[in-house]
Amino acid sequence: xxxxxxxGARVAFTNSQVVPATCSVASTSRTEESMNxxxxxxxxxxxxxxxxxxxxxxxxxxSFKISLKTYVSLICACSSSRSLAQGRKIHDHILxxxxxxxxxxxxxxxxxxGKCGSLRDAxxxxxxxxxxxxxSYTSVITGYSHNGQEAEAIxxxxxxxxxxxxxxxxxxxxxxxACAGAGDVVLGKQLHAQVxxxxxxxxxxxxxxxxxxxxxxxxxxxxxxxxxxxPTKDIISWGSIIAGFSQLGYELEALSYLKEMLSYGFFxxxxxxxxxxxxxxxxLLRPDYGSQIHVLCIKSGFSGDAFAGCSLCDMYARCGFLxxxxxxxxxxxxxxxxxWNVIIAGLANHGYADEAVSFFSQMRNSGxxxxxxxxxxxxxxxxxxPTALRQGMQIHSFVIKYGxxxxxxxxxxxxxxxxxxxxxxxxxxxxxxxxxxHNKADSVSWNAVLAACLQHEQPAEMLRLFKMMLLSECExxxxxxxxxxxxxxEISSLKLGSQVHCYNLxxxxxxxxxxxxxxxxxxxxxxxxxxxxxxxxxxxxxxDVVSWSSLIVGYAQSGFGEEALVLFKEMKSSGxxxxxxxxxxxxxxxxxxxxxxxxxxxxxxxxxxYGITPTKEHCSCMVxxxxxxxxxxxxxxxxxxxxxxxxxxVWKTLLSACRTQGNVDLAQKAAENILRIxxxxxxxxxxxxxxxxxxxxxxxxxxxxxxxxxxxxKKVPGQSWIEVEDKVHVFFAEDVLHPERDDIYTVxxxxxxQMVDECKPQHKKRVLQFLDETGLTNLQx
Numbered sequence: 059x060x061x062x063x064x065x066g067a068r069v070a071f072t073n074s075q076v077v078p079a080t081c082s083v084a085s086t087s088r089t090e091e092s093m094n095x096x097x098x099x100x101x102x103x104x105x106x107x108x109x110x111x112x113x114x115x116x117x118x119x120x121s122f123k124i125s126l127k128t129y130v131s132l133i134c135a136c137s138s139s140r141s142l143a144q145g146r147k148i149h150d151h152i153l154x155x156x157x158x159x160x161x162x163x164x165x166x167x168x169x170x171x172g173k174c175g176s177l178r179d180a181x182x183x184x185x186x187x188x189x190x191x192x193x194s195y196t197s198v199i200t201g202y203s204h205n206g207q208e209a210e211a212i213x214x215x216x217x218x219x220x221x222x223x224x225x226x227x228x229x230x231x232x233x234x235x236a237c238a239g240a241g242d243v244v245l246g247k248q249l250h251a252q253v254x255x256x257x258x259x260x261x262x263x264x265x266x267x268x269x270x271x272x273x274x275x276x277x278x279x280x281x282x283x284x285x286x287x288x289p290t291k292d293i294i295s296w297g298s299i300i301a302g303f304s305q306l307g308y309e310l311e312a313l314s315y316l317k318e319m320l321s322y323g324f325f326x327x328x329x330x331x332x333x334x335x336x337x338x339x340x341x342l343l344r345p346d347y348g349s350q351i352h353v354l355c356i357k358s359g360f361s362g363d364a365f366a367g368c369s370l371c372d373m374y375a376r377c378g379f380l381x382x383x384x385x386x387x388x389x390x391x392x393x394x395x396x397x398w399n400v401i402i403a404g405l406a407n408h409g410y411a412d413e414a415v416s417f418f419s420q421m422r423n424s425g426x427x428x429x430x431x432x433x434x435x436x437x438x439x440x441x442x443x444p445t446a447l448r449q450g451m452q453i454h455s456f457v458i459k460y461g462x463x464x465x466x467x468x469x470x471x472x473x474x475x476x477x478x479x480x481x482x483x484x485x486x487x488x489x490x491x492x493x494x495x496h497n498k499a500d501s502v503s504w505n506a507v508l509a510a511c512l513q514h515e516q517p518a519e520m521l522r523l524f525k526m527m528l529l530s531e532c533e534x535x536x537x538x539x540x541x542x543x544x545x546x547x548e549i550s551s552l553k554l555g556s557q558v559h560c561y562n563l564x565x566x567x568x569x570x571x572x573x574x575x576x577x578x579x580x581x582x583x584x585x586x587x588x589x590x591x592x593x594x595x596x597x598x599x600x601x602d603v604v605s606w607s608s609l610i611v612g613y614a615q616s617g618f619g620e621e622a623l624v625l626f627k628e629m630k631s632s633g634x635x636x637x638x639x640x641x642x643x644x645x646x647x648x649x650x651x652x653x654x655x656x657x658x659x660x661x662x663x664x665x666x667x668y669g670i671t672p673t674k675e676h677c678s679c680m681v682x683x684x685x686x687x688x689x690x691x692x693x694x695x696x697x698x699x700x701x702x703x704x705x706x707x708v709w710k711t712l713l714s715a716c717r718t719q720g721n722v723d724l725a726q727k728a729a730e731n732i733l734r735i736x737x738x739x740x741x742x743x744x745x746x747x748x749x750x751x752x753x754x755x756x757x758x759x760x761x762x763x764x765x766x767x768x769x770x771x772k773k774v775p776g777q778s779w780i781e782v783e784d785k786v787h788v789f790f791a792e793d794v795l796h797p798e799r800d801d802i803y804t805v806x807x808x809x810x811x812q813m814v815d816e817c818k819p820q821h822k823k824r825v826l827q828f829l830d831e832t833g834l835t836n837l838q839x
Contacts, residue, residue: 172201582612
């Protein structure tokens with residue numbers, strides 16, 4: 059009979075057999091009692107669809123009466139199957155019948171409407187009930203709580219108390235959940251006190267709800283204390299505390315609770331506990347822990363479960379074990395949208411953009427699931443270089459075709475994609491931003507377009523957009539301020555940086571460590587080391603490795619090497635572990651003050667004591683350290699023994715030192731390596747040509763100049779700027795285009811004349827020769 063019922067065939071019931079529903083109702087000798095029993099049996103066996111079909115068939119006969127018990131069964135079937143339309147139909151049938159519906163039936167109707175999300179219908183039934191009891195209130199409170207209307211749930215709970223109804227554990231469970239959703243800590247503690255007062259013998263429903271509530275309040279110690287006080291814990295208790303610790307960043311404690319639960323041997327973890335535990339493993343980047351839980355999943359029969367499989371796939375992908383992630387994904391019996399999204403995001407985040415697109419295509423062709431906004435965001439985040447522009451535009455077409463442009467997060471991802479893929483075309487980003495700026499742009503949108511300006515080296519455009527952002531309804535956040543500070547560094551505008559500092563003080567964002575570190579870096583790079591130090595000192599005990607490193611690098615690059623080394627010693631005494639950036643600053647400091655032995659020692663302990671693998675920046679610092687001190691042979695040997703392939707910066711450092719030391723042979727080697735890596739590099743041509751000329755080797759100098767013309771290699775002119783009365787003036791080397799050039803050169807000419815008057819007689823000839831070469835003596839004053 060069960061097989062026939064599962065087939066979905068419409069059936070009618072007789073005393074001894076199942077017969078086709080096409081038989082005439084009049085020709086069958088069904089009694090009202092047998093039909094009611096039949097519907098109740100179907101509901102009891104969870105054949106809800108068949109039960110509702112039997113009801114539809116039976117109520118066509120107006121003389122057929124349905125019993126109160128059958129109505130209750132049918133309403134429960136609608137609750138379980140979340141069938142609002144059928145629920146309303148049965149409710150309407152109840153109202154039109156002569157059935158005397160009591161409080162119990164009304165409570166089931168309330169529960170049905172709440173579970174189906176129709177709170178208006180639930181409230182209408184509740185308000186029209188002649189008699190209400192604790193279950194009535196609990197049903198509506200639960201409905202409000204589960205559908206995000208926490209304020210209404212709390213109001214109804216207070217009304218219930220005024221009617222002298224004493225809450226039970228189910229009432230507490232619902233109202234505590236509503237309190238957690240509303241974020242009302244004070245009310246939550248009051249409810250906890252009520253639970254203790256009214257439920258001296260701990261009830262699991264209320265206690266489990268309290269654990270979840272304290273987790274939502276980020277009060278993990280209170281959650282742990284409630285959990286410890288539960289005398290007989292169930293799987294929900296363990297799941298709540300493990301999920302809580304995992305969500306709030308106490309991953310090791312979450313895994314410890316899992317181990318404790320398993321040690322009792324009473325409980326088998328469910329898919330949700332597996333999910334929380336695997337999330338803890340991925341946050342810790344401990345695939346070894348995750349693989350042990352994977353074995354437990356297999357033993358428990360959850361390896362093919364969509365939820366557990368999705369968590370496993372996510373753990374392996376986040377830890378970089380993509381082959382394991384793929385294998386786990388293919389073992390999921392029926393992947394849902396979340397499972398597809400996890401594998402797509404994992405591949406995208408590790409740079410496998412083409413494979414991520416391939417999985418996206420398989421997802422679309424599977425026929426079981428459809429892509430959502432998360433799928434598209436993951437795909438767009440994978441398109442991060444100009445070669446991916448065409449693929450990104452295809453995804454953009456899909457976004458338009460299937461109506462995802464209404465999703466702001468997708469639009470923001472599109473904006474970021476165009477930023478990375480259009481390295482020479484900022485217009486695309488602006489056009490995309492303008493399409494949705496006025497209607498729905500948020501801080502993420504503004505931050506993305508500001509970052510695009512920085513990416514395309516347009517700090518002035520970024521400042522213009524920031525002014526527009528201030529006029530909009532969108533408030534700048536710490537990411538906005540970080541971009542703005544980077545822009546100040548790009549144009550070396552100390553004045554603008556100070557204004558950004560004032561804005562952060564006014565808005566309170568200055569208390570963000572991210573902003574404070576950005577201010578230290580900005581002041582240091584703009585040459586205001588005093589202000590950088592004041593910001594640093596004001597941090598007190600809130601400094602991290604970024605704070606120390608920013609100031610150390612600032613001192614080192616500004617020529618205060620000894621101060622940088624003193625700061626490094628203070629950093630070590632404070633217990634902060636240096637990182638690779640710190641050692642860039644330390645090695646630069648050693649180079650600037652000529653501490654060769656100290657620099658070599660620092661380079662050694664960076665690897666032996668701190669386990670930091672040298673980068674090309676560290677190697678460049680070491681070459682500079684040795685070459686500046688005149689140890690060109692040691693610098694050459696260091697480059698030859700480098701484990702990393704020397705880049706242009708390393709060879710340029712050596713070439714510059716060779717020019718200072720006059721070592722033409724080694725300079726030629728350095729220049730050849732630069733030109734091998736970058737044939738159009740103007741610096742190598744110019745420096746080597748100058749060295750040939752200084753050594754009197756005019757033939758090689760001429761050949762090098764000829765080679766520059768042949769390969770169309772041009773020296774990039776130097777650029778400087780100065781801010782006068784809120785206007786930035788940009789100058790290039792030998793600039794004759796500035797509108798005030800005559801006045802500028804006149805002032806410069808007068809300055810030089812004063813220098814000639816003040817300088818010693820033996821230097822006057824040299825100064826006048828320089829004036830003649832620069833053309834300053836020919837200026838019309």
